[in-house]
Amino acid sequence: MSTAIAQATPLHPVQGASELASVCARHPDVPRLVVLKTDVQRRGVHYTDRALALLDPERHSVTGTHIFGARDGRIAPRPESLLLRDGSSIITTPTPLEQRPYVVDHVDGRLALVDGGAPIEEVEYWPRPDYYAKRTRSGLPMKFVVSARPQRLNVFPYRHCHFWNDGEGCLFCDIVPQLRKGKDDLGIPARLDPEDVRETVAEALREPGRFVGICITAGSNTRGARPFDAEVDYYVEILRAIGASFRTPRFPSQLIGTAFEPAQLERLRRETGLTSYTADLEVLDERLFSWICPGKARWVGYREWKERLVRAVDVFGRGRVDTGIVAGVELARPHGFATEEEGLRRTLDEAEELASRGVSTVFIVWSPRPGTALAGQRNASLDYYVALAEGLHGLRARYGLPIDFDDYRHCGNHPDTDLSRLLRP
Amino acid sequence: MTATSLDPRIPALLADAATVKILATSDRSGRPHATVAPSIHLDDDGRLVHLERLESSGTQRNLVASLWFDRPVAVTVQRGAEAFEIVGVPVKALVAGPEFRRQYEALRARAPEDDLAAVWLIEPREVTELTHDVRRARQEAERPFLTHLDRLAR
Numbered sequence: 226m227s228t229a230i231a232q233a234t235p236l237h238p239v240q241g242a243s244e245l246a247s248v249c250a251r252h253p254d255v256p257r258l259v260v261l262k263t264d265v266q267r268r269g270v271h272y273t274d275r276a277l278a279l280l281d282p283e284r285h286s287v288t289g290t291h292i293f294g295a296r297d298g299r300i301a302p303r304p305e306s307l308l309l310r311d312g313s314s315i316i317t318t319p320t321p322l323e324q325r326p327y328v329v330d331h332v333d334g335r336l337a338l339v340d341g342g343a344p345i346e347e348v349e350y351w352p353r354p355d356y357y358a359k360r361t362r363s364g365l366p367m368k369f370v371v372s373a374r375p376q377r378l379n380v381f382p383y384r385h386c387h388f389w390n391d392g393e394g395c396l397f398c399d400i401v402p403q404l405r406k407g408k409d410d411l412g413i414p415a416r417l418d419p420e421d422v423r424e425t426v427a428e429a430l431r432e433p434g435r436f437v438g439i440c441i442t443a444g445s446n447t448r449g450a451r452p453f454d455a456e457v458d459y460y461v462e463i464l465r466a467i468g469a470s471f472r473t474p475r476f477p478s479q480l481i482g483t484a485f486e487p488a489q490l491e492r493l494r495r496e497t498g499l500t501s502y503t504a505d506l507e508v509l510d511e512r513l514f515s516w517i518c519p520g521k522a523r524w525v526g527y528r529e530w531k532e533r534l535v536r537a538v539d540v541f542g543r544g545r546v547d548t549g550i551v552a553g554v555e556l557a558r559p560h561g562f563a564t565e566e567e568g569l570r571r572t573l574d575e576a577e578e579l580a581s582r583g584v585s586t587v588f589i590v591w592s593p594r595p596g597t598a599l600a601g602q603r604n605a606s607l608d609y610y611v612a613l614a615e616g617l618h619g620l621r622a623r624y625g626l627p628i629d630f631d632d633y634r635h636c637g638n639h640p641d642t643d644l645s646r647l648l649r650p
Numbered sequence: 651m652t653a654t655s656l657d658p659r660i661p662a663l664l665a666d667a668a669t670v671k672i673l674a675t676s677d678r679s680g681r682p683h684a685t686v687a688p689s690i691h692l693d694d695d696g697r698l699v700h701l702e703r704l705e706s707s708g709t710q711r712n713l714v715a716s717l718w719f720d721r722p723v724a725v726t727v728q729r730g731a732e733a734f735e736i737v738g739v740p741v742k743a744l745v746a747g748p749e750f751r752r753q754y755e756a757l758r759a760r761a762p763e764d765d766l767a768a769v770w771l772i773e774p775r776e777v778t779e780l781t782h783d784v785r786r787a788r789q790e791a792e793r794p795f796l797t798h799l800d801r802l803a804r
Contacts, residue, residue: 256718
């Protein structure tokens with residue numbers, strides 16, 4: 226990691242082991258476990274040999290589809306991620322030790338997060354689902370067709386993003402380099418056959434009590450009579466294949482796609498069992514969107530993307546549409562906000578406008594990875610992320626926006642939606 | 651509060667289907683909520699196990715708040731006149747894995763329409779006997795000024 230790159234001015238500069246405690250003290254309404262989870266996402270993890278010795282591929286989920294890369298740039302069988310005592314997940318990746326990650330170690334008979342040499346919280350590896358041991362009739366390992374979080378199925382049916390064809394991929398993203406690695410190293414096809422998906426989902430649902438939702442996401446595909454028609458066509462195929470396993474016309478599901486036109490959204494709603502929709506703006510600022518997401522900016526544009534999100538509420542309903550941001554990229558050099566204070570204010574202002582129109586904003590912690598255009602930069606301070614989580618959660622509370630479809634069970638990657646566990650309906 | 655060992659009568663009480671079990675929790679603002687919780691039992695490590703069936707329930711929200719902010723909950727168990735209060739702290743919510751699956755399958759075998767949101771593990775921190783006759787005798791012995799005089803009259 227480069228230390229030469231200038232960083233945005235932090236909200237409250239604190240370094241070292243005291244940072245977790247001081248941020249917890251500054252945000253008494255945010256539980257320590259959520260602060261800790263956020264910090265682990267922010268700093269990444271390093272697994273000791275003793276911790277890896279506890280990893281049992283027969284019982285635990287081992288890294289599978291690798292749609293996005295690890296911070297250490299390796300594709301290797303390692304723990305997919307971690308579970309906390311409150312049932313929420315920490316979705317994080319192995320990170321080089323020189324970047325000061327949390328250490329996952331075997332301490333007193335338990336797996337623990339360790340910082341500064343002291344164990345600070347017990348964790349568990351994700352349990353492996355039964356279907357990971359099976360193959361589709363075409364011979365593909367099912368774990369490469371559909372990956373599993375503790376309570377969610379992930380379908381990544383198309384591992385290419387057409388924005389990259391013109392060198393316009395999002396600057397924080399490594400989906401296309403990962404596609405190449407996945408294809409070469411693991412034999413994962415770039416485009417899944419819907420029949421493989423149907424078989425795998427059917428098999429996954431045989432496991433009692435394991436899953437509460439299905440998430441489908443892929444790279445953007447600009448092709449078609451109208452831009453992105455080809456992407457919608459394929460999602461319809463995949464969703465119908467998934468729907469074949471359900472006795473109900475609709476099933477708890479989330480599509481994370483490009484910002485589609487109303488007719489495309491209505492088609493998804495009409496022809497499939499889809500129940501929620503996400504189109505990630507990635508960064509809530511028009512100028513930064515154009516810099517960080519050049520493909521999205523050219524093909525849709527920031528304002529139009531927002532309008533399409535709002536129109537999606539008419540199709541899927543309030544509390545069933547959101548947009549994701551990669552929190553921290555708004556501070557990236559050289560064009561990001563100069564201070565975290567400005568980044569927070571501008572982001573929450575935009576999120577409030579969306580919330581007032583029925584669209585939630587959720588964040589993931591930006592994890593600068595090798596193979597991305599922003600490699601070598603640092604993400605934001607822990608204080609920034611915790612304040613952002615409080616702010617986005619507060620907007621949902623103020624505007625009465627449920628977030629069940631993207632909560633700790635259905636995703637687990639958003640510290641802000643973890644906080645919804647205490648909200649009264 | 652630290653973990654405490656349970657009165658030897660409690661395991662038998664918790665194992666008896668005739669025992670009434672009440673789980674009392676509170677939210678962040680202190681708003682109380684109590685529910686009959688027949689699923690409460692002991693695990694091999696001496697922790698109370700509560701099967702919460704609804705993700706949207708007040709009990710689920712309050713147990714999350716208790717785990718997050720280290721706030722105690724109370725479990726009252728009563729069979730006939732015999733009663734105890736166990737104050738404890740939720741330490742873990744199981745949402746996946748072998749033990750969750752075992753409990754989920756057992757619950758669904760008993761109630762096929764039901765669901766299971768989480769298996770809660772509650773670590774006992776303090777036990778108080780609530781059996782009325784025992785408490786009255788203790789009060790009369792230790793705090794004689796609390797008794798109505800007519801009860802002592804010839």
